[in-house]
Amino acid sequence: MQSSVESKLEQLQGIGQQNLLTELMHGIEKEGLRVTPKGRLSQSDHPTGLGSALTNGVITTDYSEALLEFITPVYKNSLDAINYLTTLHRYTYQHLADEVIWNASMPCYLEGPDDIRIGEYGTSNSGKMKHIYRVGLANRYGKMMQSIAGIHYNFSIGDELWLALQGLENDQRDLKDYRSDGYFSLIRNFRRQSWILLYLFGASPALSDSFMKDKEHHLQTLNGHTLYLPYATSLRMGDFGYSNKAQENLDVCFNYLDSYAASLQQAIKTPFPAYTEIGIKVDGEYRQLNANVLQIENEYYSDIRPKRVTFSGEKPVDALIQRGVEYIEVRNTDINPLLPVGIDNSQAQFMDAFLLTCLLQTNREINSEECQRISHNNNLVVNKGREPGLELRDDEGDVPLTQLASNILEQVAKVASVIDSVKGGTNYSDSVAAQAAKVADSDLTPSAIILASLRESGLQFTDWALHVSKQHREDLLSKPLGEKDTAALDEKVRLSILQQHEMESFDTLDFDQFIDEYMEG
Numbered sequence: 001m002q003s004s005v006e007s008k009l010e011q012l013q014g015i016g017q018q019n020l021l022t023e024l025m026h027g028i029e030k031e032g033l034r035v036t037p038k039g040r041l042s043q044s045d046h047p048t049g050l051g052s053a054l055t056n057g058v059i060t061t062d063y064s065e066a067l068l069e070f071i072t073p074v075y076k077n078s079l080d081a082i083n084y085l086t087t088l089h090r091y092t093y094q095h096l097a098d099e100v101i102w103n104a105s106m107p108c109y110l111e112g113p114d115d116i117r118i119g120e121y122g123t124s125n126s127g128k129m130k131h132i133y134r135v136g137l138a139n140r141y142g143k144m145m146q147s148i149a150g151i152h153y154n155f156s157i158g159d160e161l162w163l164a165l166q167g168l169e170n171d172q173r174d175l176k177d178y179r180s181d182g183y184f185s186l187i188r189n190f191r192r193q194s195w196i197l198l199y200l201f202g203a204s205p206a207l208s209d210s211f212m213k214d215k216e217h218h219l220q221t222l223n224g225h226t227l228y229l230p231y232a233t234s235l236r237m238g239d240f241g242y243s244n245k246a247q248e249n250l251d252v253c254f255n256y257l258d259s260y261a262a263s264l265q266q267a268i269k270t271p272f273p274a275y276t277e278i279g280i281k282v283d284g285e286y287r288q289l290n291a292n293v294l295q296i297e298n299e300y301y302s303d304i305r306p307k308r309v310t311f312s313g314e315k316p317v318d319a320l321i322q323r324g325v326e327y328i329e330v331r332n333t334d335i336n337p338l339l340p341v342g343i344d345n346s347q348a349q350f351m352d353a354f355l356l357t358c359l360l361q362t363n364r365e366i367n368s369e370e371c372q373r374i375s376h377n378n379n380l381v382v383n384k385g386r387e388p389g390l391e392l393r394d395d396e397g398d399v400p401l402t403q404l405a406s407n408i409l410e411q412v413a414k415v416a417s418v419i420d421s422v423k424g425g426t427n428y429s430d431s432v433a434a435q436a437a438k439v440a441d442s443d444l445t446p447s448a449i450i451l452a453s454l455r456e457s458g459l460q461f462t463d464w465a466l467h468v469s470k471q472h473r474e475d476l477l478s479k480p481l482g483e484k485d486t487a488a489l490d491e492k493v494r495l496s497i498l499q500q501h502e503m504e505s506f507d508t509l510d511f512d513q514f515i516d517e518y519m520e521g
Helices: 004-014 018-022 078-093 125-141 143-147 159-169 175-193 195-201 257-269 273-278 316-323 345-360 368-384 401-423 427-440 446-457 461-477 483-506 511-520
Strands: 024-035 059-061 067-071 100-102 151-157 206-208 220-222 226-228 304-307 327-333 391-394 397-400
Touching: 004 018, 004 159, 004 345, 004 401, 018 159, 018 401, 024 078, 024 345, 059 078, 067 078, 078 100, 078 345, 078 461, 078 483, 100 461, 125 143, 125 273, 125 483, 125 511, 151 345, 159 175, 175 257, 175 304, 175 327, 175 345, 175 368, 195 327, 195 345, 195 368, 195 401, 195 427, 206 446, 206 461, 220 446, 226 446, 226 461, 257 316, 304 316, 327 345, 345 401, 345 427, 368 391, 391 401, 397 401, 401 427, 446 461
Parallel strands: none
Antiparallel strands: 024 067, 024 100, 024 151, 059 067, 151 327, 206 226, 220 226, 304 327, 391 397
16 A cells, blocks of 8 residues: 555656755754863853854853854755754864864763852843743753753754645645644654654763662663663663653643643643752742743753744743744754764764655654553663664564664655655665664664774773864864954954843843743743
8 A cells, every 4th residue: 555655656756746856945054062271061151252152153061161052054955954063063162272172962971960050141031031041951851961962953844845746636725834733744644653752862871870870770880980881872862861750741642733732831830849848949049940840941851852943031831822933943863972063964864764755754643552552662762772683562562673674765765765765865765774874783873883992992881972072183183274264253253242241231131030031931
């Protein structure tokens, strides 16, 4: 029987609109800790040469003061996003003295929580709010969580493709509503199959035992102070990330925009007893923005999010309700230590074909039983995804991971072939073939290669990651930036510092009132 993907591809080709599958937009956000030459977490301020962490739109910090975040503009060509990300790394290295960007998702050696400085964003009300939100995260989840890094892949589809698909379905709704519904269908199909990304691209099978101090865990020891699991793929996406009992009880529904928004709005307004005990403002110091299940929407952790660019002061959920979904943010991508900036264009091209496949698959709701199955499969792949004979749960029962993965890749290959027919060449098909090879031989996955390298080198994880990070530093610095790129980023730095000063000068509203108005707005 013909699949939904094949049917829609044929329909698009039948009306001569297959070229619209290439009308995509991409952006990448990548985090990276600043560490000393000896591999310890930097205790210094965010470098002034990188501008204001509050207002520089391309180089900022996330969570901790030492956790750099690089944000590319939106590009039609994924390679342009990768190249700009590389430019940001090169520029940053010109302002880091002897510090190194830690090119791994799990952190360097940490003495303890006191090693981690919470991000500072100045004295404006917006800057204080960003800082206090992170103080709240530290009090709720522990500061150690604020040392984990990852990559977010932002992806959007052109309106012409949405209109073509809407026409094929003879859907009469407003485009905004059809588009939002389509993105949510994509999200649900992504969640059903996101385990395959953990298998193919997971790059955190090991970590320093300093991260697990005083924590119970099921990890094994490798090379002294290295903890790992023999068949793990992405420990970052397991139990060590931002997961807790409050969020476990959240019934965030990804079936429709209105139910998704309503569940988040409810969480933002519902007090949680354990957070009430922490207190909000104690002895004149804020411990969190509020005592609710979520301080703000961004606190909800998911491997994919529907997104919409917000206006100044606007809440993300309000922007979604008012103007619909604009793009999606894929959040389960590990930093690959083997790649100079943690991701390459072959991976990005596969992501495009995979996400389009999720779009073209059947639009089906997720019920509570399937939700549990999704969680079960993700946990299995995180901890032992490369285990020979591993089975995952499907509608039909337990099925070998390799069979399910091959079924998915077969669909993705069909999309990749159509993209290649439009663009010319075989890049997208080649990217799928590279992933099929990993399914056939798990030793080709990044997680397997990293563990093999750790064993061969005899190094502890922190020494190994520092070594590869320093190699990337040398390679990046060996190709200096051109004058044009340097001048453009210098101007962003200058303007960001000016903008922060202006915000601080013109803020007249009392901070307590500012917070009250934001929460009530």
